[in-house]
Amino acid sequence: MNMQCPANPYGDLYIYYLEGRLDHRLPIANEHFIGNWEEDGFNFLFFSVKSDKAVEQVMAMQSELTLLDRFQMTYDEWHGDAVSSFCAGDFLIDPPWSVTPDSVEKTSSNHHLLLDPGVVFGTGTHPTTKDCLTALQLVFQSKPPQTTLDIGTGTGILALAAGSLGCPRTLAVDLNLLSVKTARRNILLNAMEDRILAVCGSAENFMDYPVDFMIANIHYDVMRKLIESKGFYKKKEFILSGLMKSEARAVKETLLQNHAEITQTWDQNGIWFTFLGKTS
Numbered sequence: 001m002n003m004q005c006p007a008n009p010y011g012d013l014y015i016y017y018l019e020g021r022l023d024h025r026l027p028i029a030n031e032h033f034i035g036n037w038e039e040d041g042f043n044f045l046f047f048s049v050k051s052d053k054a055v056e057q058v059m060a061m062q063s064e065l066t067l068l069d070r071f072q073m074t075y076d077e078w079h080g081d082a083v084s085s086f087c088a089g090d091f092l093i094d095p096p097w098s099v100t101p102d103s104v105e106k107t108s109s110n111h112h113l114l115l116d117p118g119v120v121f122g123t124g125t126h127p128t129t130k131d132c133l134t135a136l137q138l139v140f141q142s143k144p145p146q147t148t149l150d151i152g153t154g155t156g157i158l159a160l161a162a163g164s165l166g167c168p169r170t171l172a173v174d175l176n177l178l179s180v181k182t183a184r185r186n187i188l189l190n191a192m193e194d195r196i197l198a199v200c201g202s203a204e205n206f207m208d209y210p211v212d213f214m215i216a217n218i219h220y221d222v223m224r225k226l227i228e229s230k231g232f233y234k235k236k237e238f239i240l241s242g243l244m245k246s247e248a249r250a251v252k253e254t255l256l257q258n259h260a261e262i263t264q265t266w267d268q269n270g271i272w273f274t275f276l277g278k279t280s
Contacts, residue, residue: 008083008097009048010034010075013119016045016055020065024177030054034119035178042068046119083123088133091161093124096189111164114189115157120182122154128241131266131274132158132217135239138264138276140165145213145237149173151203151226152218152242156183156196162215163192172198173206207231215239217274220247227254233279241266241274248273 013034022036022043033054034046043065045055050072059065076082085094090110099114117123124130136158139145144166150159153172162170172187174180183198203222208231216223220243226232227240238260243251255262255277266274 008075008095010118011048013071013073013075013078014047014050015071015073015078016043016047016051016067017069017071018043018045018055018059018065019068020062022058022065023062026058026061028054028058035181037119037176037178039176044119078119079117079121079123081123081125083117086125088124088130089137091133091164093157111161113157113160113164115155115160115186116182116189117155118178118182118185120155120176120179122157124155124157127268127272128217128243128274129157131268131272132215132239132241133161134266135241135264135274135276136161136165136215139213139237139239140167145211147171147211147213149206149209149211149214149235151206151214151216152222153183153198154179154217156186156198158215158217159183159196159198160186160190160192162213163190163195167213168195170196171206171209171211172196173201173203174198175200175202204229208234211235213237215241217241220244220251223247223251224254227251227258233258233260235279237276237278239274239276241272243273243275245270245273248275251275 032048037044083095085098092112093115096114148162148167148170150172153174159170159172177200180198180200187196207229214235260279262275262277264276
């Protein structure tokens with residue numbers, strides 16, 4: 001029987017750009033509030049309708065906040081393209097609003113994931129994400145890791161992939177609170193709360209966390225600190241991605257100096273690089 005999929009909950013976005021640290025203990029009591037992307041002392045408050053009064057109330061409670069600008073755009077414009085279904089290796093990744101029972105039955109993919117990126121960057125279609133998904137499948141083809149650490153989880157897509165491939169325990173970490181909330185929502189969407197935990201924190205603080213396998217699709221400035229730590233080399237296997245050519249060269253050099261082995265490299269047109277490797 002045919003069944004209509006739910007409507008896309010995101011239409012136009014109303015974005016308020018504020019300077020200052022927003023106090024998370026003061027909730028934004030507005031049904032149209034989507035979330036707050038906070039970074040380096042700046043905030044992007046997202047609403048589904050124009051919400052000047054709500055923002056004024058927030059600023060009245062926190063006088064140190066300054067409204068710098070406001071924007072209106074469509075959801076697809078925010079992400080740079082339409083958020084839609086895609087395949088990567090054996091994975092079929094669907095936004096929840098594009099799924100019907102019929103469409104799931106017809107797929108030939110072995111691993112079906114639901115992904116609602118909300119307003120967090122990372123719909124899963126970036127070349128480095130696709131290469132990470134390919135690398136993940138290779139890792140789980142041999143001896144599946146029992147514990148995984150996903151650094152810079154974003155929407156949680158790589159943690160979900162590890163769970164789908166059979167990892168019983170995955171810790172998904174991100175410094176950005178909105179990313180963690182988004183990842184948690186996707187964990188629930190995929191009924192993987194028994195095997196994935198998403199937490200907010202700094203990547204460096206998790207390097208001593210004992211796991212078999214680590215994934216990091218992150219900025220080079222963070223990654224170079226991680227691969228200089230002793231804790232990194234206690235992980236048996238790793239995927240490192242999000243690297244441009246000169247960054248990949250520097251990471252490779254550090255890994256080899258510390259006797260790690262790179263077993264496979266993905267190169268997207270000489271721009272984006274992904275490493276699969278092991279430390280012992």
